[in-house]
Amino acid sequence: MRWISTRHASPPVTFREALFQGLAPDGGLYLPERIEPMPASTIAALHGEALSTVGSAVAAHLIENEIPRTALEQIIARALDFPVPLVPVGQAHALELFHGPTFAFKDVGARTMARFMAHFVAPGDHFTVLVATSGDTGSAVAQAFAGLPGTRVVVLFPDGQVSPVQEAQFTTLGGNVNAVAVQGTFDDCQALVKQAFADTDVRQRAGLTSANSINVGRLLPQIFYYAWASIATTQVVALRGHSDAARSDSLAIPGRSTFSVPSGNFGNLTAGLIARRLGFPIDHFIAATNVNDVVPEYLASGRYVPRPSVRTVANAMDVGAPSNFERMRALYGDDVEQLRKDVRGVAFDDAAVKRAIADVAARHGYVLDPHSAIAWLGLEERPGIFLATAHPAKFREVVEPAIGREVELPAPLRDALNRARHVRRVPARYPDLRDRIL
Ligand SMILES: *Cc1c(COP(=O)(O)O)cnc(C)c1O
Numbered sequence: 001m002r003w004i005s006t007r008h009a010s011p012p013v014t015f016r017e018a019l020f021q022g023l024a025p026d027g028g029l030y031l032p033e034r035i036e037p038m039p040a041s042t043i044a045a046l047h048g049e050a051l052s053t054v055g056s057a058v059a060a061h062l063i064e065n066e067i068p069r070t071a072l073e074q075i076i077a078r079a080l081d082f083p084v085p086l087v088p089v090g091q092a093h094a095l096e097l098f099h100g101p102t103f104a105f106k107d108v109g110a111r112t113m114a115r116f117m118a119h120f121v122a123p124g125d126h127f128t129v130l131v132a133t134s135g136d137t138g139s140a141v142a143q144a145f146a147g148l149p150g151t152r153v154v155v156l157f158p159d160g161q162v163s164p165v166q167e168a169q170f171t172t173l174g175g176n177v178n179a180v181a182v183q184g185t186f187d188d189c190q191a192l193v194k195q196a197f198a199d200t201d202v203r204q205r206a207g208l209t210s211a212n213s214i215n216v217g218r219l220l221p222q223i224f225y226y227a228w229a230s231i232a233t234t235q236v237v238a239l240r241g242h243s244d245a246a247r248s249d250s251l252a253i254p255g256r257s258t259f260s261v262p263s264g265n266f267g268n269l270t271a272g273l274i275a276r277r278l279g280f281p282i283d284h285f286i287a288a289t290n291v292n293d294v295v296p297e298y299l300a301s302g303r304y305v306p307r308p309s310v311r312t313v314a315n316a317m318d319v320g321a322p323s324n325f326e327r328m329r330a331l332y333g334d335d336v337e338q339l340r341k342d343v344r345g346v347a348f349d350d351a352a353v354k355r356a357i358a359d360v361a362a363r364h365g366y367v368l369d370p371h372s373a374i375a376w377l378g379l380e381e382r383p384g385i386f387l388a389t390a391h392p393a394k395f396r397e398v399v400e401p402a403i404g405r406e407v408e409l410p411a412p413l414r415d416a417l418n419r420a421r422h423v424r425r426v427p428a429r430y431p432d433l434r435d436r437i438l
Helices: 015-021 040-045 051-066 071-081 108-121 136-147 164-171 186-198 201-205 216-232 243-252 267-277 295-299 325-331 336-342 349-364 369-377 392-403 412-416 431-438
Strands: 003-005 030-032 086-091 092-096 127-134 150-156 177-183 255-263 282-289 344-347 382-389 422-426
Touching: 003 015, 015 108, 015 216, 030 325, 051 071, 051 136, 051 216, 071 108, 071 216, 086 382, 092 216, 092 369, 108 136, 108 150, 108 216, 127 136, 127 186, 127 201, 136 150, 136 164, 136 177, 150 164, 150 186, 150 431, 164 177, 164 412, 177 186, 177 431, 186 201, 186 431, 201 431, 216 255, 255 267, 267 282, 267 325, 282 295, 282 336, 282 369, 295 325, 295 336, 295 344, 295 431, 336 344, 344 412, 349 369, 349 392, 369 382, 369 392, 422 431
Parallel strands: 092 382, 127 150, 150 177, 177 422, 255 282, 255 382, 282 344
Antiparallel strands: 003 030, 086 092
């Protein structure tokens, strides 16, 4: 399978090239050249299988033989080595994506991308992942690459401006993870990363690569859990032994899932759209946002008007110009009518989020974090699957006042706070960073 840019102005590439390039040379985002449905018999045979098995089948369909099947299975099983349970909450199900090392759904994408990259490094060779973070991305990426042979991570963060738990998650790993505290702001960190990537000498000598959220290595594994959850919640009756046609009929009968997706950059939702196109039993999606609602507005008006983001209690979704919107648009040939058939947009303000956290704890004894609360609200009391993207303990300052009691910090996060930090401090000047990288 070749991968093509959404802007069609740079040549198709292999999965490996797309993985290490991140953004296409023409500024577009990579998508598979073709997204053909998987045979209904293949999907039916996956019923009852584990997430990593379903994931391997999906990945093999999209990557084809660029990675041998056994290696693919190993990459995915090792990346997704934490539970991803479906938990009943009232008439709905929470798909809990937050049981990885940093307790947020970014672990799914980052861990799989890291192992895809490590797969392609030749023995004795190495590369360096350079990432600027305001908190969460840095911890997910650092944890994902920690200890992987042939890889090194340099995490830049604004000194003193990330939360203690976040800082502990990427400064206590040591080994191949280098935490660099920049004496400046997050914008300074991002500017330094840009300078490093523009420096051909450093780029080549260190084997610099990025690990940002538009990377195909992060998009691909996010397809897996929609595929898995859609068949896990669909009752498929006595399919084996039927023809393909009969199977696809039977699959359609017991109902298809609705997914409510708490969205910021829309990478998560885009992966869902691909899962549906692959033939998994999914009815439609709800694009649930906070007040940064440019995509729900686009769905309503047909006009896309990006704007500066506004701060909310669901801050991982404070995005005013979603990076993956370009992929969504490309998947639907820029036809808002078609997109509306598959995606409904809704937005909620902070007051609604806090009420939902209180209400769901009181009625169902289930504690939502602010992002998952937006996904829950998106279902509007109808049955369906809402994606729970962060552990409530990561947002204690919002959750605890709403539910009127404490949320316990998971043991790994508590332990990280007590471990020794490994941090280098550098001024916000490129020559200092350059020395550190080399
Ligand atoms: C990143 C993130 C989101 C939004 O996902 P996108 O793919 O950017 O739409 C939602 N919730 C949490 C907790 C996140 O970290």
